[in-house]
Amino acid sequence: MRTADIRRRFLDFFAERGHTVVPSAPLPTPDPTLLFVNAGMVPFKPYLAGEAAPPWPRATSVQKCVRTLDIEEVGRTTRHGSFFQMNGNFSFGDYFKEEAISYAWQLSTAPVADGGYGLDPERIWATVHHSDDEAAELWRRVAGLPDERIVRRGDEDNFWSMGVPGPCGPCSELYYDRGPALGRAGGPAVDEDRYMEFWNLVFMQYERGEGAGKTGYPILGELPRRNIDTGMGLERMATLLQGVDNLYEIDETRPVLQRAAELTGVRYGSDHQADVRLRVVADHVRTALMMLADGTAPGNEGRGYVLRRILRRAVRSVRLLGHQDPCLPELLPVARDCMRHSYPEVAEEFGRIAQQAYAEEDAFRSTLRQGTTVLDTAVAEVKASGGHLLPGQQAFLLHDTYGFPIDLTLEMAEEQGVEVDREGFTALMAEQRERARADARTRKSVGALDTSALRSVLDAHGPTDWRAYDTLLTDSTVLALLGPDGPLKAVGAGGIATVVLDRTPFYAESGGQDSDAGALTGASVEAEVLDVQRPLPGLVVHQVRVTAGELAVGDAVRASVDPEWRLGARQAHSGTHVLHAALRQVLGPTALQAGSYNRPGYLRLDFPWRGALGPAARGEVEEAANRALRRDLAVDVRWMSLPEAKELGALALFGETYGERVRVVEIGGAWSRELCGGTHVERAAQIGVVALTGESSVGAGMRRLEAAVGFEGFGYLARERDLVARLAEQLQAPRAQLPERVAVLLDRLKAADQRAEELRRRAELGRAAELASAAAEVGAALLVTATTDGDARSLALAVRDRLPQDRPGVAAVGAEAAGKATLAVALNRAARESGMSAGELVKALLSGRGGGSAEVAQGGGLAADALPEALRAVPGLLVRRD
Incomplete structure (x- = not known):
C-alpha cells in the first residue's frame, strides 16, 4: 500500500x-x-x-x-x-x-x-x-x-x-x-x-x-x-x-536512496557505512524538499541553519560515497515525484525550491573547498605538535567564517584521527548567542516577558478587542501592567512597562509590517507607545514610556494611533505587495517573496534568485511597480475560507500561519492577490512612488530588494537628482555624459595608483638591499629588524633574499595599521637547516598567536605601541636558539 x-x-x-x-x-x-x-x-x-x-x-x-x-x-x-x-x-x-x-x-x-x-x-x-x-x-x-x-x-x-x-x-x-x-x-x-x-x-x-x-x-x-x-x-x-x-x-524515500546508489556506483546492502550514508541522503533530501516547500530558506540562524545543515550533510554524504559532481539536480526531482501525491505543492513550487537548493549546493561546494584546506592545515599543525585535539577556536572559526557546521568539522577531524575541543567550541557559540540575545533584548523588551504572566491576563480578561482595521482611536481600560519582574500596579513618569488594554486600535507587528506608533492619554497621564506585539493568540500588548503623570491598572485612557505613521505604514505595506507583483511579472513565478519588512517610508523584500539582477532588470521591476501606481489600481480586501482563497489563486506567503478564515488583499484583481493581515491603502496611487534603493545578497540563492515609498521615496529621488546635478556641475559635463566622464576619471586614477604602487615597490626593494647590507650579527646568524608602512611579509622576504646565503639569515618586519600591528619573519635556507623556524619565532614573539611555515610566518593582533618591544626581543630569541 x-x-x-x-x-x-x-x-x-x-x-x-x-x-x-x-x-x-x-x-x-x-x-x-x-x-x-x-x-x-x-x-x-x-x-x-x-x-x-x-x-x-x-x-x-x-x-x-x-x-x-x-x-x-x-x-x-x-x-x-x-x-x-x-x-x-x-x-x-x-x-x-x-x-x-x-x-x-x-x-x-x-x-x-x-x-x-x-x-x-x-x-x-x-x-x-x-x-x-x-x-x-x-x-x-x-x-x-x-x-x-x-x-x-x-x-x-x-x-x-x-x-x-x-x-x-x-x-x-x-x-x-x-x-x-x-x-x-x-x-x-x-x-x-x-x-x-x-x-x-x-x-x-x-x-x-x-x-x-x-x-x-x-x-x-x-x-x-x-x-x-x-x-x-x-x-x-x-x-x-x-x-x-x-x-x-518505503516508497517515499527508497527511490532517492536508489538514485544516490546509482550516482555513486555503490550497491545498497553491501557495506554498512555506505548504507548509512545512503539512508542519510534519502532522508535529508526529502526533508530539505519539504522545508523548502514550506518557505524555509538556507541561512546561518534558526530554521535556516537547520535546513543548511541538512542540505550540506546530504551533499557531503554523496561526496564521501565517491560522487564529486553536483548531486541535488539528480536527487531533488526524485524526492519531488515521491511526495507530490500527498503534497502537490512540491511540484507546483519546484522551480523556486530547486533554485534555492541548487544555489546552496553550489555555495557549499565552494565552502567545502576553502574550509577543507583550512581544516587540513589545522589538523596537520595539531599532529605536527604531537597533539590530538583541534582547538575549539579553530572549530568556531570554521563555523563562523566558512559556514562549516560543527558536526561536519567533527566528522572530518575524526576521519583524520583528531578530536575536537567541543567544550571550547560550545563556549564560544554560547558567547555569540548571548551577544545576540542581549542585542535582541535591547530592541524588544516585550519578548522578554514571562509568558505565564501574560497567559494569566488572557485567562482573566479574555482576548483583546482589536480594532486596527476599523479606527485609529479607542476609549480603553488598562487591564494589566507588566515589568521585567512581573505585574505592576502603576508606572510613573519616565518608566517603561508593558500595557494590556481591553481594546486597542494599534496594529501589532506581524506579517512583516512594523507596529503602530501613537499615544495613551488619560485624565492625568500621557504615555508614548513604543512597540505593539501579539505574544499569545488573541492577546495584544503595548510597550509604553510614561511621559507625564502616572499610569495605573484600571485607568481609563484614550488609545490613539499616529495618523501619519499609519498612513506611511499602509503605503509601505501596499508598496511591498506591488513590488512583489512587479518582481513576478518581470522575473517569473519563481521570484516568490520569502520574507519582508516594512515601516513608514521603507520596505524590503527577499526572494529566491541566483545572481544579481543587474541595472536593466531592476529598472524593469521599478517601472512595472510604478506603472501599477499610475494606473491607480483598486485595493480590495475580502474574507474567505483558506480553500476558497487557494482556489482563487491567492498567494500564501511563507513564514505566516493562517486560520480557517483568511484575509485576501487584491491590488488590481488577479495582478496582486495575497493572503495578508496588514493595513493597506484604498487605491494604488496613494502609495505615491516606489523607488528602489538597493539590491543585495542575503544568502546563497536569496536576494533582497529595498525601496523607499511615499514622501520618503520622493525625497530619495530628489536627493539623487541633486547629486547628479552637483556632479554635472563639478565635471562640467551634460548629465547624459556623466557615466562616460566618471569612467575616464576612474581609469586615470587606476593608472595613477598602479604607477604609485610600482614606485613604492621599487623603493621597498632598494630599502631591502640597504637593510640587508646593515644586518646585525647575532651569534652565527645575520639579523635584520625593521618596520614598514607597506606589506610586512613582502619586505621580510625581499630582505631575506638579499642576505648572504651561506650564513643563517633572519628578517623580522613589523607594520602598523589602525592601531594594530602585524609581524612577519622570513628565514633563508641556512637558518632553517640550523634548526630555526619562522613559525616558532612568530609564536614566541606574539604569545602563541600567528603561524606559518618554517620558511615564512606572520601574525597579528599586537597593539601598535608594543611592536618596538617585540622587534627588540628577536635577538634574544636567536641567542637562546644558539
Missing part, C-alpha cells in the same frame, strides 16, 4: 466518524519554543491547553513534522527520520479512552477491503501506564488482547505532559511484532526494533504542577474537560504495510 494511500485511508476513516479533517500546518511554527512543528499535536496545542476554544469537538490530520535532535542517528537506526508525518485524531472534551482505543484497533486490524490496514491482531502489543487499569481493561475487552500482550510501563515511557504546568495524562502505545528475524522475543520492553511502535494514544485527564523533567511534579487534579491526542507514524505504518526493514526503504 502506497504511503499516500495509507494517509488517505486514515483521514477517510476518521472523517466518516465525525472528525473534521484539518490540513497540515506549515513546518515553520509561530510557537516561540519551537523552530518547526515536531509533533502532530502542535497546531492543536492552544485547544488542548485550554488557551482557546476549539472550533470542532473532534478533528483529524496528517501533520508534517521535523525533528533534528537525533540527526546523528539518522541512517544508523531503523526508527529515526528528520522529516516524518504524524497521523492523528483528536477529541476536545468529546470522546475519551474507550472510543480512542476502539478507533485505533478498528483501523489497524480491519481488512484492507473494509477500509482498514489489515494488520494481524495476533502480532499487536499494547503498553499502558502502570497505574492505568482502565486502559488495560479496555484493551482486553475492546480488542481482545491477552494480558501477556498488555505491558505496563512507567512515567518515562507511558505518561505525557507538555513539560510545563498544564494538561497531562497516561498514554498507551501500540507495537507490531515484525518477527524473530529482527530481534528477541518478549515484547517492546525487550526489543523495540523487532516490536515497532506505530501508534500512541494520549489520554489527557489531569493537570500537572511545577516541576522539571518527566517525573517528580505534582498532579493537581482532574481536568474539567478531558482530551484525546493520538499519533500514528505514517512512515512506520508504511514500513509495516510495505514489508520493508526500515523507513528509508
Whole structure:
C-alpha cells in the first residue's frame, strides 16, 4: 500500500466518524519554543491547553513534522527520520479512552477491503501506564488482547505532559511484532526494533504542577474537560504495510536512496557505512524538499541553519560515497515525484525550491573547498605538535567564517584521527548567542516577558478587542501592567512597562509590517507607545514610556494611533505587495517573496534568485511597480475560507500561519492577490512612488530588494537628482555624459595608483638591499629588524633574499595599521637547516598567536605601541636558539 494511500485511508476513516479533517500546518511554527512543528499535536496545542476554544469537538490530520535532535542517528537506526508525518485524531472534551482505543484497533486490524490496514491482531502489543487499569481493561475487552500482550510501563515511557504546568495524562502505545528475524522475543520492553511502535494514544485527564523533567511534579487534579491526542507514524505504518526493514526503504524515500546508489556506483546492502550514508541522503533530501516547500530558506540562524545543515550533510554524504559532481539536480526531482501525491505543492513550487537548493549546493561546494584546506592545515599543525585535539577556536572559526557546521568539522577531524575541543567550541557559540540575545533584548523588551504572566491576563480578561482595521482611536481600560519582574500596579513618569488594554486600535507587528506608533492619554497621564506585539493568540500588548503623570491598572485612557505613521505604514505595506507583483511579472513565478519588512517610508523584500539582477532588470521591476501606481489600481480586501482563497489563486506567503478564515488583499484583481493581515491603502496611487534603493545578497540563492515609498521615496529621488546635478556641475559635463566622464576619471586614477604602487615597490626593494647590507650579527646568524608602512611579509622576504646565503639569515618586519600591528619573519635556507623556524619565532614573539611555515610566518593582533618591544626581543630569541 502506497504511503499516500495509507494517509488517505486514515483521514477517510476518521472523517466518516465525525472528525473534521484539518490540513497540515506549515513546518515553520509561530510557537516561540519551537523552530518547526515536531509533533502532530502542535497546531492543536492552544485547544488542548485550554488557551482557546476549539472550533470542532473532534478533528483529524496528517501533520508534517521535523525533528533534528537525533540527526546523528539518522541512517544508523531503523526508527529515526528528520522529516516524518504524524497521523492523528483528536477529541476536545468529546470522546475519551474507550472510543480512542476502539478507533485505533478498528483501523489497524480491519481488512484492507473494509477500509482498514489489515494488520494481524495476533502480532499487536499494547503498553499502558502502570497505574492505568482502565486502559488495560479496555484493551482486553475492546480488542481482545491477552494480558501477556498488555505491558505496563512507567512515567518515562507511558505518561505525557507538555513539560510545563498544564494538561497531562497516561498514554498507551501500540507495537507490531515484525518477527524473530529482527530481534528477541518478549515484547517492546525487550526489543523495540523487532516490536515497532506505530501508534500512541494520549489520554489527557489531569493537570500537572511545577516541576522539571518527566517525573517528580505534582498532579493537581482532574481536568474539567478531558482530551484525546493520538499519533500514528505514517512512515512506520508504511514500513509495516510495505514489508520493508526500515523507513528509508518505503516508497517515499527508497527511490532517492536508489538514485544516490546509482550516482555513486555503490550497491545498497553491501557495506554498512555506505548504507548509512545512503539512508542519510534519502532522508535529508526529502526533508530539505519539504522545508523548502514550506518557505524555509538556507541561512546561518534558526530554521535556516537547520535546513543548511541538512542540505550540506546530504551533499557531503554523496561526496564521501565517491560522487564529486553536483548531486541535488539528480536527487531533488526524485524526492519531488515521491511526495507530490500527498503534497502537490512540491511540484507546483519546484522551480523556486530547486533554485534555492541548487544555489546552496553550489555555495557549499565552494565552502567545502576553502574550509577543507583550512581544516587540513589545522589538523596537520595539531599532529605536527604531537597533539590530538583541534582547538575549539579553530572549530568556531570554521563555523563562523566558512559556514562549516560543527558536526561536519567533527566528522572530518575524526576521519583524520583528531578530536575536537567541543567544550571550547560550545563556549564560544554560547558567547555569540548571548551577544545576540542581549542585542535582541535591547530592541524588544516585550519578548522578554514571562509568558505565564501574560497567559494569566488572557485567562482573566479574555482576548483583546482589536480594532486596527476599523479606527485609529479607542476609549480603553488598562487591564494589566507588566515589568521585567512581573505585574505592576502603576508606572510613573519616565518608566517603561508593558500595557494590556481591553481594546486597542494599534496594529501589532506581524506579517512583516512594523507596529503602530501613537499615544495613551488619560485624565492625568500621557504615555508614548513604543512597540505593539501579539505574544499569545488573541492577546495584544503595548510597550509604553510614561511621559507625564502616572499610569495605573484600571485607568481609563484614550488609545490613539499616529495618523501619519499609519498612513506611511499602509503605503509601505501596499508598496511591498506591488513590488512583489512587479518582481513576478518581470522575473517569473519563481521570484516568490520569502520574507519582508516594512515601516513608514521603507520596505524590503527577499526572494529566491541566483545572481544579481543587474541595472536593466531592476529598472524593469521599478517601472512595472510604478506603472501599477499610475494606473491607480483598486485595493480590495475580502474574507474567505483558506480553500476558497487557494482556489482563487491567492498567494500564501511563507513564514505566516493562517486560520480557517483568511484575509485576501487584491491590488488590481488577479495582478496582486495575497493572503495578508496588514493595513493597506484604498487605491494604488496613494502609495505615491516606489523607488528602489538597493539590491543585495542575503544568502546563497536569496536576494533582497529595498525601496523607499511615499514622501520618503520622493525625497530619495530628489536627493539623487541633486547629486547628479552637483556632479554635472563639478565635471562640467551634460548629465547624459556623466557615466562616460566618471569612467575616464576612474581609469586615470587606476593608472595613477598602479604607477604609485610600482614606485613604492621599487623603493621597498632598494630599502631591502640597504637593510640587508646593515644586518646585525647575532651569534652565527645575520639579523635584520625593521618596520614598514607597506606589506610586512613582502619586505621580510625581499630582505631575506638579499642576505648572504651561506650564513643563517633572519628578517623580522613589523607594520602598523589602525592601531594594530602585524609581524612577519622570513628565514633563508641556512637558518632553517640550523634548526630555526619562522613559525616558532612568530609564536614566541606574539604569545602563541600567528603561524606559518618554517620558511615564512606572520601574525597579528599586537597593539601598535608594543611592536618596538617585540622587534627588540628577536635577538634574544636567536641567542637562546644558539
